[in-house]
Amino acid sequence: MSFDAVAVIGGGPGGLRAAHAITEIGGKAVLIEQREFLGGTPVAENYAGLTPHGEPAGPQIQRMIDAVTAHPDADVHLSSQVTQLDGEPGAYTLTVRGPGGEQPLECGAIVLATGFTHFDPGRETQMYGYYEFPDVITLPDLESMLSQHQVLRPSNGQPPERVCFIQCVGSRDRHIGNEYCSKVCCGVASKEAIEIRQLLPESKVYIFYIDMRMYGYWENEIYWPAQEKHHVQYVKGIITEVLPKGDRLLVRGEDTTMGRPMELPMDLVVLSVGMEPSAGTKEMARVLGVAQNKYGFVEAVGGPLDTVSTSREGIYACGAALGPADLEDTVSSGAAAAMKAVGYLHRRTAASAS
Ligand SMILES: Cc1cc2nc3c(=O)[nH]c(=O)nc-3n(C[C@H](O)[C@H](O)[C@H](O)COP(=O)(O)OP(=O)(O)OC[C@H]3O[C@@H](n4cnc5c(N)ncnc54)[C@H](O)[C@@H]3O)c2cc1C
Numbered sequence: 298m299s300f301d302a303v304a305v306i307g308g309g310p311g312g313l314r315a316a317h318a319i320t321e322i323g324g325k326a327v328l329i330e331q332r333e334f335l336g337g338t339p340v341a342e343n344y345a346g347l348t349p350h351g352e353p354a355g356p357q358i359q360r361m362i363d364a365v366t367a368h369p370d371a372d373v374h375l376s377s378q379v380t381q382l383d384g385e386p387g388a389y390t391l392t393v394r395g396p397g398g399e400q401p402l403e404c405g406a407i408v409l410a411t412g413f414t415h416f417d418p419g420r421e422t423q424m425y426g427y428y429e430f431p432d433v434i435t436l437p438d439l440e441s442m443l444s445q446h447q448v449l450r451p452s453n454g455q456p457p458e459r460v461c462f463i464q465c466v467g468s469r470d471r472h473i474g475n476e477y478c479s480k481v482c483c484g485v486a487s488k489e490a491i492e493i494r495q496l497l498p499e500s501k502v503y504i505f506y507i508d509m510r511m512y513g514y515w516e517n518e519i520y521w522p523a524q525e526k527h528h529v530q531y532v533k534g535i536i537t538e539v540l541p542k543g544d545r546l547l548v549r550g551e552d553t554t555m556g557r558p559m560e561l562p563m564d565l566v567v568l569s570v571g572m573e574p575s576a577g578t579k580e581m582a583r584v585l586g587v588a589q590n591k592y593g594f595v596e597a598v599g600g601p602l603d604t605v606s607t608s609r610e611g612i613y614a615c616g617a618a619l620g621p622a623d624l625e626d627t628v629s630s631g632a633a634a635a636m637k638a639v640g641y642l643h644r645r646t647a648a649s650a651s
């Protein structure tokens with residue numbers, strides 16, 4: 298026995314791309330999203346412009362949502378969660394809890410697209426005072442301000458004159474067990490730094506980094522223009538403390554190029570928080586019985602040439618559920634997971650017909 302639908306769990310960019318691709322290649326998709334809206338983290342966190350070119354995030358993601366919701370072979374369940382998996386590969390039954398109570402959902406294959414969460418800087422081993430000082434914020438906090446086209450100090454509502462970004466907060470940190478690089482935060486911080494310089498041309502903007510890891514073409518698209526055109530100051534250094542000083546913040550650390558201590562006053566400090574698996578990713582991996590890596594992301598077991606197959610037959614994963622990913626990677630893996638899932642169902646149907 299085989300069921301013909303593919304269940305996609307998670308309605309962010311990865312799940313939306315997977316659901317749309319399933320319908321594009323003639324399959325049926327059932328999309329299950331726990332929130333009452335689609336679009337995932339970029340919508341929930343109010344992203345402003347997308348890296349690298351700064352296109353407004355809202356309309357871009359809305360196009361993805363429309364492609365799914367308008368398709369007759371895509372069925373969307375909002376405010377819904379999967380609580381149980383029964384059956385076998387090709388003939389799974391998910392128990393879905395939604396506004397109308399629990400209902401069974403039959404599907405032949407599953408795509409897990411439950412995404413990531415931003416690192417909570419309260420867990421950082423270095424003390425940056427996120428929960429103490431209102432003018433210490435995170436990349437997504439700043440995205441939200443930028444989406445309103447204004448950057449103001451939360452403490453006094455005034456535009457900041459001096460802003461700095463601290464890179465690798467919650468990533469590349471052995472003490473907290475997140476040794477991995479989150480891939481996007483160097484690019485996103487540089488993009489946000491450019492946007493601040495455009496909004497507040499009198500401001501001074503610094504980026505304190507261990508080493509800049511720009512992603513592919515982002516080097517030329519954001520990193521060099523940030524320095525050469527927008528005069529963002531990149532300082533190779535490690536920040537150890539953020540302290541209050543008068544109505545400003547004092548950022549203290551070491552300039553590792555010059556090999557000397559540094560102390561700089563700032564009006565706004567932005568923590569470049571990395572990516573961790575969402576609670577939904579960890580929970581769904583457990584419910585579906587698929588392997589997770591040591592960080593809690595879903596493990597892709599197919600090696601470098603199959604990046605979406607999980608440890609369980611007929612269950613695939615995509616996007617940031619698999620590890621740190623930008624949108625391009627996310628939508629690519631969403632399409633790959635869709636192709637794998639629909640191909641799997643076709644092979645089963647062909648085998649049972651012969
Ligand atoms: C600060 C920051 C800025 C960024 N800016 C950019 C950028 O400008 N350009 C770029 O390319 N990339 C950017 N990224 C990366 C981008 O956000 C991710 O690549 C993308 O959001 C990943 O999409 P996703 O669908 O895999 O996960 P998500 O966007 O996290 O979506 C996952 C979805 O699954 C749902 N879900 C979770 N658990 C369950 C469950 N149990 N049941 C049902 N649904 C569930 C969630 O509610 C959510 O809707 C940024 C990342 C960060 C950290």
Ligand code: SF4
Binds near residue numbers: 466468483
């Ligand atoms: S992308 Fe940059 S800020 Fe983010 S973890 Fe990697 S090196 Fe650090």
